Amino acid sequence: MPRAFPKKPPAPLNATPVQYVEKTPTVQSYLPEIMKGIGASMRHFFKNTRDMVRGTRPDPVTERWAEGVTTISYPEQKRPYPERFRGLHRLTLRDDASPRCVACLCCSTACPAQCIYIEAGEYPEGSERRGYERYPVKFVIDELRCIFCGFCVEACPCDAIRMDTGIHAVPYDSRDQFIYTKDLLKGMAGRDGTKETANPRHEPGDATHPGLTRDHVHH
Amino acid sequence: MTGMSLLWTALKILVMVGFVVNIGALLTWYDRRGGAMMQDRIGPNRAPLKIGKFELRIAGLLHTAADGVKFFTKKDFMPPKADKLLFSLAPILAFFPVIALTAVIPFGETVVPEAIVRTVCKNGTQYAAMVNDACPAGFSPETVWPAVPRHGIAAGLTAVPLQIATLNIGILYIFAIAGQGIVGAAIAGWSSDNKFSLMGALRAASQMVSYEVTLGLTLVGAFMVYGSVRLEDMVLWQGENSWGIFVQPLAFFLFFAAAIAETKRIPFDLPEAESELVSGYFTEYSGMKFGMFYFAEYMEIATSSMLMVLIFLGGWHLPFLHRDGLTIAFGATELFHTRMPHVWVVIIGVLAFFGKTIFICWIQAFIRWSLPRFRYDQLMKLGWTVLLPASLANIFATGIVWLAIDNAGPNAAGALKVAADVTQGFTAAVITGLILWAIVGFVRTPVRKEAIVGSSAKLAAAAGGTKEGPITDPGPITTEAA
Numbered sequence: 001m002p003r004a005f006p007k008k009p010p011a012p013l014n015a016t017p018v019q020y021v022e023k024t025p026t027v028q029s030y031l032p033e034i035m036k037g038i039g040a041s042m043r044h045f046f047k048n049t050r051d052m053v054r055g056t057r058p059d060p061v062t063e064r065w066a067e068g069v070t071t072i073s074y075p076e077q078k079r080p081y082p083e084r085f086r087g088l089h090r091l092t093l094r095d096d097a098s099p100r101c102v103a104c105l106c107c108s109t110a111c112p113a114q115c116i117y118i119e120a121g122e123y124p125e126g127s128e129r130r131g132y133e134r135y136p137v138k139f140v141i142d143e144l145r146c147i148f149c150g151f152c153v154e155a156c157p158c159d160a161i162r163m164d165t166g167i168h169a170v171p172y173d174s175r176d177q178f179i180y181t182k183d184l185l186k187g188m189a190g191r192d193g194t195k196e197t198a199n200p201r202h203e204p205g206d207a208t209h210p211g212l213t214r215d216h217v218h219h
Numbered sequence: 220m221t222g223m224s225l226l227w228t229a230l231k232i233l234v235m236v237g238f239v240v241n242i243g244a245l246l247t248w249y250d251r252r253g254g255a256m257m258q259d260r261i262g263p264n265r266a267p268l269k270i271g272k273f274e275l276r277i278a279g280l281l282h283t284a285a286d287g288v289k290f291f292t293k294k295d296f297m298p299p300k301a302d303k304l305l306f307s308l309a310p311i312l313a314f315f316p317v318i319a320l321t322a323v324i325p326f327g328e329t330v331v332p333e334a335i336v337r338t339v340c341k342n343g344t345q346y347a348a349m350v351n352d353a354c355p356a357g358f359s360p361e362t363v364w365p366a367v368p369r370h371g372i373a374a375g376l377t378a379v380p381l382q383i384a385t386l387n388i389g390i391l392y393i394f395a396i397a398g399q400g401i402v403g404a405a406i407a408g409w410s411s412d413n414k415f416s417l418m419g420a421l422r423a424a425s426q427m428v429s430y431e432v433t434l435g436l437t438l439v440g441a442f443m444v445y446g447s448v449r450l451e452d453m454v455l456w457q458g459e460n461s462w463g464i465f466v467q468p469l470a471f472f473l474f475f476a477a478a479i480a481e482t483k484r485i486p487f488d489l490p491e492a493e494s495e496l497v498s499g500y501f502t503e504y505s506g507m508k509f510g511m512f513y514f515a516e517y518m519e520i521a522t523s524s525m526l527m528v529l530i531f532l533g534g535w536h537l538p539f540l541h542r543d544g545l546t547i548a549f550g551a552t553e554l555f556h557t558r559m560p561h562v563w564v565v566i567i568g569v570l571a572f573f574g575k576t577i578f579i580c581w582i583q584a585f586i587r588w589s590l591p592r593f594r595y596d597q598l599m600k601l602g603w604t605v606l607l608p609a610s611l612a613n614i615f616a617t618g619i620v621w622l623a624i625d626n627a628g629p630n631a632a633g634a635l636k637v638a639a640d641v642t643q644g645f646t647a648a649v650i651t652g653l654i655l656w657a658i659v660g661f662v663r664t665p666v667r668k669e670a671i672v673g674s675s676a677k678l679a680a681a682a683g684g685t686k687e688g689p690i691t692d693p694g695p696i697t698t699e700a701a
Contacts, residue, residue: 034586034589034590037589037590038585038586038589040589041257041585041588041589042257042585044256044257044258044259045253045256045257045585046657046660047665048256048257048259049256050660050661051665052256052261053661054661054664056664056665058667059669059679059684059685060685061675061676061679061680061684061685062669062670062671062676062679062680062684062685063667063668063669063670064670064676065670066667066668067259068259068665069256069259069260069261070259071260071261072685073261077685078685079675079679079685080675080678080679080682080685081675081678082673082674082675082678083674083678084674
């Protein structure tokens with residue numbers, strides 16, 4: 001029979017009395033519980049040894065709730081990142097391999113870590129795009145400062161910056177190497193291997209371009 | 220001492236010390252890898268031996284070798300105020316008794332070297348004796364591997380017991396030497412000039428002294444039954460009658476508990492409790508001095524397992540396998556008998572002894588990974604108020620039963636002989652059953668449910684599972700000219 005503690009005075013507290021396990025000879029001899037414990041160890045030992053020797057251990061990702069050794073032997077084995085994993089940034093490209101970025105500074109404004117630096121420049125006189133948009137002369141991201149929140153991607157009106165490279169921040173030797181410049185960011189591909197995006201881009205002068213035409217300016 | 224017996228002694232020392240040292244090293248590996256298997260981990264498997272591009276890992280066994288290299292190359296630190304002589308002496312005092320213990324441990328049948336292989340003269344079914352190393356006319360020499368009789372050794376033949384030193388005091392020598400292990404631990408703790416070490420040493424001393432008593436008293440019942448303190452006689456008795464575990468079951472469990480306490484292993488690892496005392500009495504040791512404590516502990520497991528095998532598990536004896544061959548008999552009814560060459564009986568015996576020792580070491584690892592540590596007062600309470608009275612009760616019960624059997628007459632003796640043979644049959648059935656069960660369990664392939672939840676698992680499933688492959692580094696990021 002469980003013995004309540006303390007016996008007296010009766011506790012006015014709103015508390016549950018501590019329940020003691022009854023000290024039967026079975027409990028006091030430890031032996032049944034020891035045998036149970038060793039039995040559990042043995043069950044795991046035999047199963048896991050069999051699986052390790054025969055190479056039938058559960059897949060650490062697709063069978064992750066199975067009983068057994070579900071350790072991932074990194075870096076030989078890697079867990080695939082989820083589809084929406086935010087990795088290192090990339091600058092998406094247009095058909096002519098120039099960045100889609102129009103240097104609107106939305107991303108650098110949205111960035112809570114202030115790790116994006118953009119120097120905007122005008123297209124030269126006579127260029128189709130002059131007057132419609134600007135381009136980044138410099139586009140620098142300090143990946144060491146970045147907190148991988150993805151606000152820059154949310155803020156971008158042109159789908160020009162993405163974090164879908166699937167590459168996690170890698171360790172480098174010095175801080176300089178974490179400063180990713182425009183060329184580096186342009187060179188990185190998404191997880192599907194392309195450097196462009198599936199979203200259509202309408203160049204100034206195209207019939208599908210939604211903006212004002214040059215002629216409208218004068219009206 | 221002739222040259223031949225010197226050679227035999229050297230061989231025996233080589234086998235015994237080689238086994239104990241190697242099993243100590245293997246146990247350090249097994250403790251980690253087997254522990255990992257019990258806890259659903261992989262365990263250490265990455266110490267590679269690089270031969271060119273090829274990496275040899277052998278299931279992490281090389282971690283033991285790496286440990287050895289590490290012990291020898293680490294700084295040999297000594298606390299400035301430590302007692303220099305005693306600090307250096309302590310590891311030797313802890314290491315030496317474990318090796319010295321093995322001197323009286325018999326690990327196989329008594330070998331009769333002349334009876335291993337013989338040349339006889341044969342003509343059809345007729346045999347003739349050799350005269351001056353030549354066969355009589357009509358007889359041709361033939362090499363045979365004879366069997367030896369079940370009891371005794373033929374006159375004129377030399378017997379080589381597989382035991383380094385055949386001492387009459389047998390197990391008393393073991394207790395005398397094993398007790399010296401305390402001295403090493405106590406001196407190590409005292410000379411380190413560290414309060415944790417001193418606490419560990421005090422605990423080690425009191426724990427080992429307390430459990431030494433139980434260790435000795437549990438065996439008194441066994442001495443009464445076997446009628447000898449010589450380990451080889453104990454094994455012979457068990458071979459002719461029944462294994463010690465059936466004759467003295469309570470003593471076996473008490474001895475097992477006390478032996479684990481003697482080797483200072485979990486759940487009795489109070490002297491080196493790392494959560495309380497850093498490392499206990501060898502906190503201040505590093506390098507190979509630490510290594511000696513460490514290996515001595517593992518070798519002690521091996522020697523205590525050997526003792527358990529010799530006293531309770533029939534030593535080198537396997538059920539129904541006797542000196543002359545396989546004899547399946549229950550009492551006077553003989554079911555099966557075949558003679559086996561002496562050399563095979565000896566080899567099987569030696570393998571059985573070492574196999575049983577490894578089995579007990581293996582069981583000890585399960586205890587080490589399953590049980591939590593006792594509190595210090597619980598430890599002392601268990602030793603003095605449970606194990607000690609139980610071992611005393613065991614002595615009295617054994618004495619009374621033994622007296623009753625001695626006075627019961629020949630019918631009871633015959634019945635007991637049959638009962639003893641039944642235990643042998645039971646043991647054989649259990650061993651066979653366990654082996655079969657292990658094989659069946661090994662062959663059966665597990666069926667598991669896939670749980671593909673989330674895009675990560677979907678990607679892995681699309682790739683056919685998380686496969687091992689070459690290391691895929693993100694690599695240098697390609698840049699394009701703007």
